[in-house]
Amino acid sequence: MLETIVQRALVALTALLVSSAAVFALINSAVDPATAIAGADASAESVEIIRRNLGLDQSLVVQYVQWLGRAFLGDFGLSYRVNRPVGELVMQSFVITLTLGASALLLGGVLGIGLGVTAALRRGSFHDRAVLLFSTIGQAVPAFWLALMLVVVFSVNLRWLPVSGYGTIAHAVLPVAVLCLITIPPVIRLSRSAMIEVMESDYIRAARAKGLGITYIVLHHALRNALGPVLSLSAVQLGVLLSGSVAIETVFSINGIGFLAWQSVQRADIPVIQAIVFLLSVIYLALIVVGDLVNSALDPRTRR
Amino acid sequence: MSAVAAAGGRKRPHPDWKLVVSLAILIAVGVMAICAPWLAPFDPEAQQILNRRVPPVWHAWLYGDAKASLLHPLGTDALGRDYASRLMHGARVPLLIAFSALAVSGVIGVTLGVVAGYYRGWVDTVISTIIAARLGLPIMIVSITAVALYGASLLTISFVLGLLLWDRFAVTVRAATIQLREMEYVEAARATGASDSNILLHEILPNLAPVIAVIAALEVGQAILLESVLSFLGLGVQPPDFSWGLMIAEAKVDIFFDPWLAALPGVCLFVIVLAANLLSEWLEIRSMRLGSP
Numbered sequence: 001m002l003e004t005i006v007q008r009a010l011v012a013l014t015a016l017l018v019s020s021a022a023v024f025a026l027i028n029s030a031v032d033p034a035t036a037i038a039g040a041d042a043s044a045e046s047v048e049i050i051r052r053n054l055g056l057d058q059s060l061v062v063q064y065v066q067w068l069g070r071a072f073l074g075d076f077g078l079s080y081r082v083n084r085p086v087g088e089l090v091m092q093s094f095v096i097t098l099t100l101g102a103s104a105l106l107l108g109g110v111l112g113i114g115l116g117v118t119a120a121l122r123r124g125s126f127h128d129r130a131v132l133l134f135s136t137i138g139q140a141v142p143a144f145w146l147a148l149m150l151v152v153v154f155s156v157n158l159r160w161l162p163v164s165g166y167g168t169i170a171h172a173v174l175p176v177a178v179l180c181l182i183t184i185p186p187v188i189r190l191s192r193s194a195m196i197e198v199m200e201s202d203y204i205r206a207a208r209a210k211g212l213g214i215t216y217i218v219l220h221h222a223l224r225n226a227l228g229p230v231l232s233l234s235a236v237q238l239g240v241l242l243s244g245s246v247a248i249e250t251v252f253s254i255n256g257i258g259f260l261a262w263q264s265v266q267r268a269d270i271p272v273i274q275a276i277v278f279l280l281s282v283i284y285l286a287l288i289v290v291g292d293l294v295n296s297a298l299d300p301r302t303r304r
Numbered sequence: 305m306s307a308v309a310a311a312g313g314r315k316r317p318h319p320d321w322k323l324v325v326s327l328a329i330l331i332a333v334g335v336m337a338i339c340a341p342w343l344a345p346f347d348p349e350a351q352q353i354l355n356r357r358v359p360p361v362w363h364a365w366l367y368g369d370a371k372a373s374l375l376h377p378l379g380t381d382a383l384g385r386d387y388a389s390r391l392m393h394g395a396r397v398p399l400l401i402a403f404s405a406l407a408v409s410g411v412i413g414v415t416l417g418v419v420a421g422y423y424r425g426w427v428d429t430v431i432s433t434i435i436a437a438r439l440g441l442p443i444m445i446v447s448i449t450a451v452a453l454y455g456a457s458l459l460t461i462s463f464v465l466g467l468l469l470w471d472r473f474a475v476t477v478r479a480a481t482i483q484l485r486e487m488e489y490v491e492a493a494r495a496t497g498a499s500d501s502n503i504l505l506h507e508i509l510p511n512l513a514p515v516i517a518v519i520a521a522l523e524v525g526q527a528i529l530l531e532s533v534l535s536f537l538g539l540g541v542q543p544p545d546f547s548w549g550l551m552i553a554e555a556k557v558d559i560f561f562d563p564w565l566a567a568l569p570g571v572c573l574f575v576i577v578l579a580a581n582l583l584s585e586w587l588e589i590r591s592m593r594l595g596s597p
Contacts, residue, residue, distance in 0.1 A: 011433055011436055012440075014436075015433050015434075015440050019438070019440045019441050022441075026449070026450060030450075136578070136581060139581055140577040140580075142532055142570055144536055145569075145570035148556065148570070152559060152567075156559070156560055156563070239442075243445055244442075244443075244444050250537060262537060265452040265539075268452075273449050277442060277449075280445065281440035281441060284439065285436065285439075
């Protein structure tokens with residue numbers, strides 16, 4: 001078990017280094033940070049002074065290693081756009097995105113598992129087909145467009161909810177609903193297929209042959225084994241929700257991490273973009289590892 | 305369709321309805337996009353200042369709106385451009401980008417997946433780490449960064465999306481290859497002295513086709529959705545070029561009074577992505593029925 005943990009963590013750590021180096025190279029080969037800081041109409045001398053003072057005249061490899069070293073200590077430098085530490089700026093907006101994403105995941109996870117499991121138990125029924133159709137449709141709807149349409153219906157026409165902003169429960173209803181609809185379809189699919197597989201296994205047949213009630217079997221035997229893969233998927237889904245929030249946060253004018261990324265991209269605020277990508281990579285890779293481990297803790301068969 | 309019939313008589317909708325529906329949509333949209341210059345009733349750029357924001361024709365039927373008519377069946381936008389013509393032309397960019405991105409991501413993903421699954425060992429470890437690195441990158445944020453920094457042209461967007469969407473190909477093809485390499489016919493080919501490249505090209509790759517097709521259909525839909533988000537954020541193709549995502553962005557300011565302007569391009573996006581997903585589902589069921597990996 002310990003060996004597995006160490007092995008997975010090593011792969012994730014290497015992957016983190018590879019991806020952050022790739023993004024570092026991508027950004028630095030396109031923009032000259034010194035020019036970005038100095039501004040478009042700065043003189044050549046002042047650009048050179050900035051370049052020397054910030055160590056931007058060193059090789060990219062040296063700069064990357066320095067950046068990485070500081071990043072692991074939580075120091076991402078100063079934003080070019082507003083004179084504030086990047087870490088502070090990113091964490092402030094990250095909390096908002098995480099709050100929305102986690103609520104959506106919780107709600108969407110419960111709904112998705114509920115729908116998927118009940119569909120699996122009555123395979124081929126009207127309920128099953130309706131749930132599958134819902135997940136097919138849900139996967140094809142462009143989320144940012146759905147957000148706009150919900151604003152039209154619930155904020156403009158019915159006047160039930162505010163159009164945009166963040167702060168109260170009413171403000172959070174529409175964004176969470178949209179994020180929820182992104183989460184539900186894959187959760188439905190996986191929990192349904194996992195549940196079907198489990199219900200056809202020998203030990204469930206044995207339990208049924210013993211005369212145990214279906215509700216008891218589902219709650220005490222089947223769910224435990226079917227939910228492992230769903231839990232690891234949910235971990236991955238949280239990563240998807242956190243990083244996929246750009247357009248939705250723009251629609252609702254929420255100062256989350258996606259909105260911050262969009263603003264920073266438009267003004268070539270390199271340290272902020274690098275910090276956001278790094279933070280999201282760390283979270284995503286950690287979630288994959290944790291998901292795997294939870295999965296193998298729940299289901300001894302997946303341990304290798 | 306009733307539950308009783310499904311449980312008892314095994315009477316279900318024909319399994320191929322997904323194929324029929326998706327192909328009908330994909331062909332219709334494809335023809336519309338390719339032939340837009342000849343099919344569209346108006347020039348998509350022609351502005352009619354006196355005919356701005358004409359509502360679609362059903363506003364005449366439902367609300368008796370006198371401005372709406374069959375002359376502009378889907379109305380006109382804020383600059384008086386015929387919306388039906390714009391929707392037809394607006395399909396070209398997303399489809400072009402989606403298929404170019406698919407070509408890039410397919411080549412990368414299938415190559416990595418086959419090599420990792422066939423050779424295993426340290427090659428597999430290296431490729432699996434690369435796959436993990438790709439999964440760690442937040443697609444949306446990296447793509448807006450790359451497109452903003454390198455300029456929003458058809459070529460950059462296609463490449464950026466292609467370089468970010470290969471992971472599902474790699475993961476699935478790798479798993480399928482691991483199964484295939486243990487097959488008897490692969491063993492037989494090896495026993496007759498076939499080289500690795502020969503086995504990969506003639507024994508493994510043809511048998512991966514069903515798996516690759518399932519992912520390809522799915523990824524076309526994903527690429528179309530991603531392109532629409534980029535365009536919506538103003539980071540996609542730039543005017544005078546336009547796509548459905550950009551049309552939604554332009555219609556956003558009119559959302560309070562003319563929400564149909566934003567609704568229609570979104571419906572188009574939804575329908576084509578739905579078609580791609582249905583095709584993928586049909587291919588998946590078919591390959592499972594045929595017993596492919």
